[in-house]
Amino acid sequence: xxxxxxxxxxxxxxxxxxxxxxxxxxxxxxxxxxxxxxxxxxxxxxxxxxxxxxxxxxxxxxxxxxxxxxxxxxxxxxxxxxxxxxxxxxxxxxxxxxxxxxxxxxxxxxxxxxxxxxxxxxxxxxxxxxxxxxxxxxxxxxxxxxxxxxxxxxxxxxxxxxxxxxxxxxxxxxxxxxxxxxxxxxxxxxxxxxxxxxxxxxxxxxxxxxxxxxxxxxxxxxxxxxxxxxxxxxxxxxxxxxxxxxxxxxxxxxx
Amino acid sequence: xxxxxxxxxxxxxxxxxxxxxxxxxxxxxxxxxxxxxxxxxxxxxxxxxxxxxxxxxxxxxxxxxxxxxxxxxxxxxxxxxxxxxxxxxxxxxxxxxxxxxxxxxxxxxxxxxxxxxxxxxxxxxxxxxxxxxxxxxxxxxxxxxxxxxxxxxxxxxxxxxxxxxxxxxxxxxxxxxxxxxxxxxxxxxxxxxxxxxxxxxxxxxxxxxxxxxxxxxxxxxxxxxxxxxxxxxxxxxx
Numbered sequence: 001x002x003x004x005x006x007x008x009x010x011x012x013x014x015x016x017x018x019x020x021x022x023x024x025x026x027x028x029x030x031x032x033x034x035x036x037x038x039x040x041x042x043x044x045x046x047x048x049x050x051x052x053x054x055x056x057x058x059x060x061x062x063x064x065x066x067x068x069x070x071x072x073x074x075x076x077x078x079x080x081x082x083x084x085x086x087x088x089x090x091x092x093x094x095x096x097x098x099x100x101x102x103x104x105x106x107x108x109x110x111x112x113x114x115x116x117x118x119x120x121x122x123x124x125x126x127x128x129x130x131x132x133x134x135x136x137x138x139x140x141x142x143x144x145x146x147x148x149x150x151x152x153x154x155x156x157x158x159x160x161x162x163x164x165x166x167x168x169x170x171x172x173x174x175x176x177x178x179x180x181x182x183x184x185x186x187x188x189x190x191x192x193x194x195x196x197x198x199x200x201x202x203x204x205x206x207x208x209x210x211x212x213x214x215x216x217x218x219x220x221x222x223x224x225x226x227x228x229x230x231x232x233x234x235x236x237x238x239x240x241x242x243x244x245x246x247x248x249x250x251x252x253x254x255x
Numbered sequence: 256x257x258x259x260x261x262x263x264x265x266x267x268x269x270x271x272x273x274x275x276x277x278x279x280x281x282x283x284x285x286x287x288x289x290x291x292x293x294x295x296x297x298x299x300x301x302x303x304x305x306x307x308x309x310x311x312x313x314x315x316x317x318x319x320x321x322x323x324x325x326x327x328x329x330x331x332x333x334x335x336x337x338x339x340x341x342x343x344x345x346x347x348x349x350x351x352x353x354x355x356x357x358x359x360x361x362x363x364x365x366x367x368x369x370x371x372x373x374x375x376x377x378x379x380x381x382x383x384x385x386x387x388x389x390x391x392x393x394x395x396x397x398x399x400x401x402x403x404x405x406x407x408x409x410x411x412x413x414x415x416x417x418x419x420x421x422x423x424x425x426x427x428x429x430x431x432x433x434x435x436x437x438x439x440x441x442x443x444x445x446x447x448x449x450x451x452x453x454x455x456x457x458x459x460x461x462x463x464x465x466x467x468x469x470x471x472x473x474x475x476x477x478x479x480x481x482x483x484x485x486x487x488x489x490x491x492x493x
Binding site: 095096098099101102106109110111112210215218219220221222223224225226227228229230231232233235236237240241244 | 347348350351353354355358361362436438442443446447448449450451452453454455456457458459460463464467468471
């Protein structure tokens, strides 16, 4: 992004406007397409404006972790595919991909939306639920889009039939037990303004961002500060208020 | 993960502390002679070592920033720091922590004072008993100051959380593993600004804000100890 563009976006924001005419607390158009990938037990493709993220849920059978013998296993992974941005490179995940996956993992885990205790097959075997996030187009705000895709895919996922300790693909015994719909609203700060869902150009001029995971009952299940400028203590309350208010809108879309 | 352990007995924690009590803290600076600045911070049994190299020349050249320096942070847990040996080298957790620690320290540093150069911050956790990232930030901030890196303020950090409905400060390992919620906070106390904020668990907004103010209060205590550790060093005229 050129200095000129950066200056233009900043000046617009200072005058209370956004580059695409949105209000500061307005998401871009959100689309959720469920079940696109039939090979996956659950899937969803989320678009936030031009940003696009696919999430797939695959179930495998494995041994439980020794410290949680009576629970299934959740593993969240993200790939910033080089298809999605000139800045992404093939190879092992970088720190941004790892951070994103770990935040989505915490939102799912800490909200207790997925009943892992219902994913035990036998004493030795449990289901491992893999949630893979695949970035298709990075046009800003990957984290909100990814979390939305993950929860939509989980709610779309079915439990495969198990025969003789093996999964029978494409035969199902029920839906994955998902009892809450946590969503992520990242509230961004530029100068003295707070905004949500930054577009790619806006993302480059942010001072800081508070990623907030919110559950159906307004409980906050995860927070992560991002960006290299500090926040004031009074900022945090304002940002949480925005996140809680907007979370309801996102949740309605997931259904 | 979560076990059936009573973490609070008659208002006291398993190690005898009150909910709002820090563990015994020790801080020493200049503990690694080869480093430009270094520090050791102990929070109870947690031991964090930090060393700083630089500002120094940054290669390859494409990593250089024309108008400012860069900070690189590596958080690392040594293999014998935990119950089950941790295989050496970065894992996903330490890569994420390295990133958030960098962002926690960066706002305190006058990066524009050393264009094209890098400051490298290495944090090794020798023993992990909870709150390792905040111990690491406290040590890193001391090491940066001792390396003479130009700074706006020290960065002070502490962990807070909720166990059995009670808000507590400075989680040890067992509390960390069994808490209902936990939060790590770093700030520049002299400027009253937050540079790191991570939380997970299940809290309503009011509890988040109460934890945040508990953290703010205790970061200020840590700040005083950090300043004291630096003064101690220069008083002795070494």
